[in-house]
Amino acid sequence: MSAPEPESEKHSEAASDIAEQFLASVYLARTSLARNPLRSTLATLGIVIGVFAIATLGILGSVVQLTATDALGGLGDQVIVSPNADAGVDRLTDRDVALISRAVGDATVIPIVTGGALVQRGESQTFAALYAVERPGNLFSARTGELPERHRRGAIVGSDVASSLGVDVGRTVTIEGREYRVIAVLAESDGVNLLQPDGAVLIPRSAFADESFTQVIVRADSGGEAAAAADSVRDALNTRGERVTVLELSQIVDRIDQFFGLLNAFLVAIGAVSLVVAGVSILNVMLMSVSERRGEIGVLRAVGVQRIDVLRTILVEAGLLGVVGGVGGAAISGLVALGLYVVVPEVTLPVVANVRTAGYLVFAVAFGITVSLASGLYPAWRAANQRPVEALRVK
Secondary structure: OOOOOOHHHHHHHHHHHHHHHHHHHHHHHHHHHHHOHHHHHHHHHHHHHHHHHHHHHHHHHHHHHHHHHHHHOOHHHEEEEEEOHHHOOOOEOHHHHHHHHHHHOOOEEEEEEEEEEEEEEOOEEEEEEEEEEOOHHHOOOEEEEOOOOOOOOOEEEOHHHHHHHOOOOOOEEEEOOEEEEEEEEEOOOOOOOOOOHHHEEEOOHHHOOOOOEOEEEEEOOOHHHHHHHHHHHHHHHOOOOOOEEEEEHHHHHHHHHHHHHHHHHHHHHHHHHHHHHHHHHHHHHHHHHHHHOHHHHHHHHHOOOOHHHHHHHHHHHHHHHHHHHHHHHHHHHHHHHHHHHHHOOOOOHHHHOOHHHHHHHHHHHHHHHHHHHHHHHHHHHHHHOOOHHHHHOOO
16 A cells, blocks of 8 residues: 655645646747737737836826925925014014024024125126025035134125126125125025025125014924924914914925825826726737637537636736736836936936836736736636537537
């Protein structure tokens, strides 16, 4: 009496049989599709276009969203406190700034005096915004020169103003009849900045006729801390009336992000419609293929081929169309994404090459294969359920 086969060997043989059956189905499916290459190519092209549409529209929406997020920079962790003109308050005092500082704790408080004037250098002149920021290093960085710890003397010139007047560190500029030596030139702003430093000049607070503040920027370590700081400022300054308006930039950033998210979903939905249309094309191809091979399928069924084998073969045909079309469409979409990086200067490599982009490519391919398989279900069921006698009957 021989010993029974171990369970592991049984499982191994079963897996081997399944693999052989699948490979046989792939061979038969490939042979069937090759019989009418033009029809198969057109069906595959429909999947290529649909997958390309989904992936490319999704990637484009993602690129726009991420580029906008990068441009907004760190605005999400800032709170803007301004005097409420409707309540008759047009300036913020040193006492207001002290109350804000106590209310926000460890967050950075940056009071600002603003104005505007003509800035001259010899025969050249340009209009510039004027700012007084005691600690300019909290908001800006220098291209040339060095930003002082506390701004008490001299002028700090924005990049556009420096270019217009042809000045650099050590030169002088004239503002409203007063001469200032340039101690630093600001680096170009590479994102959204509320103060627009490129076209501005920073001068000491004492140079302003009215030294009271026009706004206060509160910078926290995160959006959540910024929201908490905003609530604390309201509690500290608005207990007896709305003396100040408090703008939480994180809310604006979130709404912009939500808008782009909805836009992205809409674009992907448009691409999905084209892929569903391509699925109808595959359905037509499979139905015609089943009709033309009716006699062949009847012979297979008559010699003992099971329904599941016929069903699997037809589904593999549809799946092959989906795989080839999906991979082709995703490859073209990936090239388009790289083209964006090469052609559009504002689009950076991290924006294009990221997990979200890869996710759209994978989703588009998976959706294309799913649509193809779904389109092949009815033809496969119809072929598998044909009675051999009817299939062999000559019309």
